[in-house]
Amino acid sequence: MARKPSPPADEGATLSFSRRSFLKTAGVGAAATTMVGVGAPTEAAQVLGPDAVTLSLKVNGTVQKVMVEPRVTLLDALRNHLDLTGAKQVCDRGGCGACTVLFDGQPVNSCLLLAADAEGHEITTVEGLGTPEKMSPLQAAFVEKDAMQCGFCTPGFVVSGTALLAKVPSPTLDQIKAGLAGNLCRCGTYGRVFEAVQAAAKAKRG
Amino acid sequence: MAQEEKAKEPAVTFTAKAGLIADPKPMEVHASVGDIKPWDADDWPRFEHVGKPRPRVEAPLKVTGRAKYTYDVKLPGMLYGRMVGAEIPAGEILSIDVSKAEALAGVKAVWTTDSRIVRFAGQDVAAVAAVSPEIAMDAARLVKVAYKERAFTHELRAAMKEDAALVYDLDKSPAGRGVPRKGNVVGPGGGPSGRGDVLKGFAEAEVVHEGTYYCPVHTHSCLETHGVVAGWEGDQLTVHTSTQGIFAVREGLAEALGIDRKNVRVLCEHMGGGFGSKLGPSASGSAFAMVACRLAKKAGAPVKLMLDRKQDQLCTGNAPSALMTVKVGARKDGTITAVHYKCWGSAGIAGGAGTAGPVGALHGKNPNLKVESYDVYTNAGPAAPLRAPGHSQGAFGIESAVDELADKLGMDPLELRKKNEASPVRLAQYDPGAKEIGWERRNKKAGDMSTGGLGPAKGAKKRGIGMANGNWYVFASDNSNAQVRIHRDGSVELVSGCQDIGTGYRTAMAVVAAEELGIAPADVTMRLGDTQFPEGPSSGGSVTTNSMAPVVRLAAHQARTKLFALAAPLLGVTPEELGAANGKIFVAKDKTKAVTFKQAAAKMSGETIDCLEKRGKQFETFRGDLAGTQFAEVEVDTETGEVRVIKMVSVNDCGLPLNPLTVQNQVIGAMIQGASWALLENRILDRNIGTMVNPNLEWYKILAPGDMFEAKSILTPVANLGNNTSVAGIGEPPIVPTLAVIANAVHNAIGVRIRELPITPDRVLAALAEAKRRA
Numbered sequence: 013m014a015r016k017p018s019p020p021a022d023e024g025a026t027l028s029f030s031r032r033s034f035l036k037t038a039g040v041g042a043a044a045t046t047m048v049g050v051g052a053p054t055e056a057a058q059v060l061g062p063d064a065v066t067l068s069l070k071v072n073g074t075v076q077k078v079m080v081e082p083r084v085t086l087l088d089a090l091r092n093h094l095d096l097t098g099a100k101q102v103c104d105r106g107g108c109g110a111c112t113v114l115f116d117g118q119p120v121n122s123c124l125l126l127a128a129d130a131e132g133h134e135i136t137t138v139e140g141l142g143t144p145e146k147m148s149p150l151q152a153a154f155v156e157k158d159a160m161q162c163g164f165c166t167p168g169f170v171v172s173g174t175a176l177l178a179k180v181p182s183p184t185l186d187q188i189k190a191g192l193a194g195n196l197c198r199c200g201t202y203g204r205v206f207e208a209v210q211a212a213a214k215a216k217r218g
Numbered sequence: 219m220a221q222e223e224k225a226k227e228p229a230v231t232f233t234a235k236a237g238l239i240a241d242p243k244p245m246e247v248h249a250s251v252g253d254i255k256p257w258d259a260d261d262w263p264r265f266e267h268v269g270k271p272r273p274r275v276e277a278p279l280k281v282t283g284r285a286k287y288t289y290d291v292k293l294p295g296m297l298y299g300r301m302v303g304a305e306i307p308a309g310e311i312l313s314i315d316v317s318k319a320e321a322l323a324g325v326k327a328v329w330t331t332d333s334r335i336v337r338f339a340g341q342d343v344a345a346v347a348a349v350s351p352e353i354a355m356d357a358a359r360l361v362k363v364a365y366k367e368r369a370f371t372h373e374l375r376a377a378m379k380e381d382a383a384l385v386y387d388l389d390k391s392p393a394g395r396g397v398p399r400k401g402n403v404v405g406p407g408g409g410p411s412g413r414g415d416v417l418k419g420f421a422e423a424e425v426v427h428e429g430t431y432y433c434p435v436h437t438h439s440c441l442e443t444h445g446v447v448a449g450w451e452g453d454q455l456t457v458h459t460s461t462q463g464i465f466a467v468r469e470g471l472a473e474a475l476g477i478d479r480k481n482v483r484v485l486c487e488h489m490g491g492g493f494g495s496k497l498g499p500s501a502s503g504s505a506f507a508m509v510a511c512r513l514a515k516k517a518g519a520p521v522k523l524m525l526d527r528k529q530d531q532l533c534t535g536n537a538p539s540a541l542m543t544v545k546v547g548a549r550k551d552g553t554i555t556a557v558h559y560k561c562w563g564s565a566g567i568a569g570g571a572g573t574a575g576p577v578g579a580l581h582g583k584n585p586n587l588k589v590e591s592y593d594v595y596t597n598a599g600p601a602a603p604l605r606a607p608g609h610s611q612g613a614f615g616i617e618s619a620v621d622e623l624a625d626k627l628g629m630d631p632l633e634l635r636k637k638n639e640a641s642p643v644r645l646a647q648y649d650p651g652a653k654e655i656g657w658e659r660r661n662k663k664a665g666d667m668s669t670g671g672l673g674p675a676k677g678a679k680k681r682g683i684g685m686a687n688g689n690w691y692v693f694a695s696d697n698s699n700a701q702v703r704i705h706r707d708g709s710v711e712l713v714s715g716c717q718d719i720g721t722g723y724r725t726a727m728a729v730v731a732a733e734e735l736g737i738a739p740a741d742v743t744m745r746l747g748d749t750q751f752p753e754g755p756s757s758g759g760s761v762t763t764n765s766m767a768p769v770v771r772l773a774a775h776q777a778r779t780k781l782f783a784l785a786a787p788l789l790g791v792t793p794e795e796l797g798a799a800n801g802k803i804f805v806a807k808d809k810t811k812a813v814t815f816k817q818a819a820a821k822m823s824g825e826t827i828d829c830l831e832k833r834g835k836q837f838e839t840f841r842g843d844l845a846g847t848q849f850a851e852v853e854v855d856t857e858t859g860e861v862r863v864i865k866m867v868s869v870n871d872c873g874l875p876l877n878p879l880t881v882q883n884q885v886i887g888a889m890i891q892g893a894s895w896a897l898l899e900n901r902i903l904d905r906n907i908g909t910m911v912n913p914n915l916e917w918y919k920i921l922a923p924g925d926m927f928e929a930k931s932i933l934t935p936v937a938n939l940g941n942n943t944s945v946a947g948i949g950e951p952p953i954v955p956t957l958a959v960i961a962n963a964v965h966n967a968i969g970v971r972i973r974e975l976p977i978t979p980d981r982v983l984a985a986l987a988e989a990k991r992r993a
Binding site: 097098100101102103108137142156160161165166167170188189190195202 | 273274276277278279280281282283284285286287289290292350351352439440441442443488489490491493526527719720721722879880883884886887888889890891914915916920921922923924926928929
């Protein structure tokens, strides 16, 4: 599964997929021509494709239809079909966190998730967390602490940090490092990112 | 670019306070006619905006995912391109069969290379454009290439052997005629030429150290891969690209496509990291941008062509490997009398792998220096400048060697460096850095934690503290133009094409314009990243701020002068009696007599005051070089071999720092990137098949959040008077010492020297075992 590392304090929060459904997805994903819907309530396998299919994705609170080949990842569906380009493809194999989105509140690497698997789930992208005019407290803290340079990794860090603070409102430095462990930055802004997460946590405590 | 290029006659002369802010001295400088008196040490405490920490203006767009990068551009009818790279490291292309790719539904255009020689795996062979990225990927897989393979050489030391396969036949070397070449080895040449007489110097030496040091190839690993979106309207070409030089892209594409520059428009609003690899029209080892333009022409639709991560690792540049033999001699009191530096580097199929820059600049009191520098060809993608090219490697060589010399002399490495220091700026940097790291706590005997303040050791974990120096230069481009436009309603635009590569550049320029105009930086809207705007430099050599800040100030100054002419009659004084600050224009002698900026602007006769200026020449400067010193505390687990950085301190000079918040972000980022090189990064080519073993970000490891340490940046403001703002660049200097600092700290912790990077657990354990065996 595309699940990202969790902070030490994270307990009990799990995705609703069974190991079996994960294996099914992995198998047909590799075949790339047909796929089995997972996350569906029944165990009956539903075969999609190879042609484009219409999917209903609930993104940032709004249900939208996209027509994509079943092999299209959630990341590509968001970027190429819904014009939500905040999440980035950097490593394309779950190693860098730049594509992080919230999946029913959990941070996931959207490059490792098929769009079809996102049907019936709540997807939140960085765009759904705030706007330049009305930023979330964490986004505002990133600005204040200058927790970015080129900014390409920043959306991923903002989403991972948001997920961390939802679970651990007052994280220690080690918990912050663990919560952001799946995200890479090349400009070297980690320290500033940690400061931003701490500042947002402090602001919330008041 | 010109280092310390002096103003040509005619000139105007200014006297200003130069040097370290704490200890300035009057200095006379000569500026181009029309230029203005430089900001100096007296101005520093008076600034309203310069030198004050300020969040970057584009930050809200970046944190909310609204900042649009090339990778995010989507145009109506846009096709998706995909490159196909060579799968072998050396040989000949016999045929490229694109028939199946062309026949695939949804494929709109195909390109194939004219070149038949393959010299590295990943070299451009073919490309496709299709209606979706998925179809483009299918089509790329359908391209069939037949090769005749040839023997290859994959690595520097292997390539230096006499029986190594030749990357270039002897008559086909890209090195200039007359440059000596033996096998794959070219040289000696390049780098500082040396000084004095090393034979005499070594004869005077009482203690000599000689050592060999090695750095592997690093890749840039920019998070936004290289790529473009190219589209034609008639003969007009518009290209969105992730670049460090929009004007260089315009020139390069116009030349490659045989069209006029006026017909090419290049745009880059935000870009996801370059570090030197995005200076050309495409990349050092690929012509993807030109290919995308051709595909777009053929298909009659815009084409987006982004390289994937693997391609980016193979063909978009890298930092050359470096093998350095350093001999350094000194008197017993620590006076260095001679340095002989011999280095070999491999920039893959390219040249330019020299690393001798720091050797020429550090320990400046040493009178005798000899440098021999060789390039070695390997069958790997051509290198590209990577953040202070060659300097981190060179500093690793010389600063490791000087540390080893200190050990032999029984001298404090900091005292040894102070003794041989020629830079007054670095002399002032040592003590603040040493204090911040707690230098006195280091192990007085390396590896023995009972000899300093770091102990006692926690189980197998041992700590150590090290230091090293770095140098860099003051480069500036005269081809720097800026336009300041004040509208009748008092709103202000600053227009200049030069791109912002993520350094905080646009914020710094707003600060400069605002300081001069006496308004808030937030009230200056900067328009950039478009070749239709006035021309600016490529962002390489830490040149951007140093080039652009003076012309931005000059343009703002001219606009202010025009505004003062409008304000003076309102206040019943002459323009010369006015000042500007805090959104007001006032009589300098009586600040209560004032009009607002907007009131003055409303008096203009037309709709705008528009001032376009070109940068003047660089003045004589207080220093033509940039000093820096760094310190690190590390912890080494002697059971697992793991090295963790605990804390790093960097002390740097970038003239007058315009915005310390973004400047220090860059300094800290350089330490992090440098620590990543020192401990993790290593591009590995398979010796059997010549392709990259780790062409990703999973096995090509870069430093991650869990590896983070405390990083502290200390700036030493210097009124260098090199231009009218006294600024200099900072992107590159702070990464120069970092490899050596960490290696020296590791030695202080465990008492064993690691001379080959990266300092991985296996190397630490092997070095410890070897030391134990010898003991």
